[in-house]
Amino acid sequence: MKKLLKIVLLIVLLGVLIGAYFYLSKNPSDKTDKDKSAESETIEILKLDESKMTKIILNNEKGSFSFIKKDNNWVYEEKQDLKLDQNMLNRLVQNFTSLTAEKSVEKEAKDLDKYGLKNSKNTVTSFLKDGSSYTLELGDKTPEGTSYYLKLKNKNDIYTVSESVGDSIKYSINDLRSKELPAIDTSNIKYIKIVNLKGETIEIKANEAQNDNEKQYGINAFVMTKPYNNIHAVNSDKLNELNDSITKLSISDFISDSSKELSKYGLDKPRLEILAKDGKNELHLYFGKDVDNDNVAFKIAGAPEIYAMSKDSMEALNLNPFDLIDKFVYLTNIDLVNQINIENGSQKDIITLSRTVKKAEKEGEKDETLTTYKINGKEVSEEPFKNFYQKLIGLQVEAVNDKNLSEKPEVRIVYNLNSTNKKTTIVSFVEYNNDFYAVFVDGKSEFLISKIQVQNMLDEFNKLKK
Incomplete structure (x- = not known):
């Protein structure tokens, strides 16, 4: 009986709820509409x-x-x-x-x-x-x-x-006021000059040539012409980081619209300078003293105004030239090499690369260049020779040479080339200390390389000769 009573009560309650639903759906509350209208009123x-x-x-x-x-x-x-x-x-x-x-x-x-x-x-x-x-x-x-x-x-x-x-x-x-600096297209940079806080002038130029094989200083898009005696290829990743730093340069505050206060802010004798050109426009900035803990004074070349910029932005431009370059001792395409002479003490070896052209047999096919590799007149297989060549051109400098040494090499490598730009490059390894050689390229030395790197290359060469 109790169970039946509960069922009846549930049916009644359900009926009430259904009736309430239909009433509310046909008779919405006026008060709710008014509240919504008030909330949306502008x-x-x-x-x-x-x-x-x-x-x-x-x-x-x-x-x-x-x-x-x-x-x-x-x-x-x-x-x-x-x-x-x-x-x-x-x-x-x-x-x-x-x-x-x-x-x-x-x-x-x-x-x-x-x-x-x-x-x-x-x-x-x-x-x-x-x-x-x-x-x-x-x-x-x-x-x-x-x-x-x-x-x-x-x-x-x-x-x-x-x-x-x-x-x-x-x-x-x-x-x-606009905080934008003169705009340059960093994707089309042609020239960059930086005078860093040490007073070193870093100069970077586009490595322009008709094709990669004609580029005198490797296939890299840019080369560094200063501060080193030799011209060096610029590492593309490091250059991208520099370009990214340039795009982020901006004015953080305005100090003066007059050039009469240059000495007050250290801009009569700037401590850092950057000049970047994209072929049409240029950005040329000088940096002076700190304005406060976070900012440094700077100006645009040729303009009187003095601005502030975050010190972090300036520090990103304070580069060590050694960090920007590719570290390869001498990197050249194997197709440009005719002969390599390797002198190690009294041992002298001659590597020759002789090329012949095999004409295409079918229309639409290209002629094939066949290369014969010889050491002291003895032919060697292509694959082991190319493995050695990768070891040779893979030699990388590791530090800057701070000594004035005479070129008296323990190991000497002479590259004879078929390049239209340059016919011969001479690389010498001269005693620096027990662990390092000073590297000379065409009579000029700027960097050091560990002796173990050179010895590993010579070991690979000796295996190839056998």
Whole structure:
């Protein structure tokens, strides 16, 4: 009996719920609609035609800043050649031609002082072509600190606006100046010069030639012409890192628009310099003293202004030339080599590479170049020879030579080439200490290589001779 009673009660309850559902679906609550309407209502403070704006003036504790429209750009009326951040100016104008409130606080307020609006020091005035103007007055921040109080001049209706809108009324001229430096295309760099903090001049140029085989200093896209006596290929990964550092250079602050203060900021005798060219444009900067713990003074060559930049950005340009170059002792394509002479003490060996052309047998096929490899007149197989050649051209320098040594080699390698640029290259390994050789390339020594590297190469060669 009890079980039957429970079933009946559940059926009744289900019926009530179904009835309530159908009633509510056909008779939605008026109060809910009103609440939704109130929540979605836009509170418009000011609506102007942006295309008719001719001028906007910011007045705040930092000064009075007037901007006028000229050739579809905004310019600083007091100094019209000053480069401004047009995106920031456009956002500023948009803020005050179509301004909505976060909420309405009080209508016809009697006590303006509690909102910081009795004698506002922060205002923005928009001027239109018809001569009319509209001024907005900014008050204190709300207790939450995420909004500002604001009202229209001559009206006492109080609103709150976002923190970003309020902060924009407090902009100084420097806040609205462009922080971009002269633009260059780092994907098309042709030339870079850096004078680092040690006073070393690093000069990098494009390794231009008709094809890779004609490039005199290896197949790398760039070579370093200074500070070393010989020209060296630049490591592509290191160059990409340098280019990335160049693209990130920007102004962090504005110090002075006058060149009269160069000595004050160490720019009369710059401690670091960079010049980068892309074939059409150039970026040429000088760096001086620290402005504070985070920034350093710098200027653009040929311009009077003094700026600040993050010290991290400058330090990224303070490069050691040795870190930029490829470390190969001498890297050349095997197809350019006709003969290699290896002198190790009293032992002298001659390697020859003789080439013949096998004509294509079928139309559309290419002729084939066949190479014969010989050591002291004895032919060796191609695969073991190429393994040795990789060991030979794989020799890498490991440090800078700080001694002035005479070229009296323990090991000497002479490359005879078929290149149109250069016919002979001589590489010598001269005693530096117990562990290192000084490397001479065509009579000039700049770097060191471990003796064990050279010995491993010679061991590979001796295996090949057997």
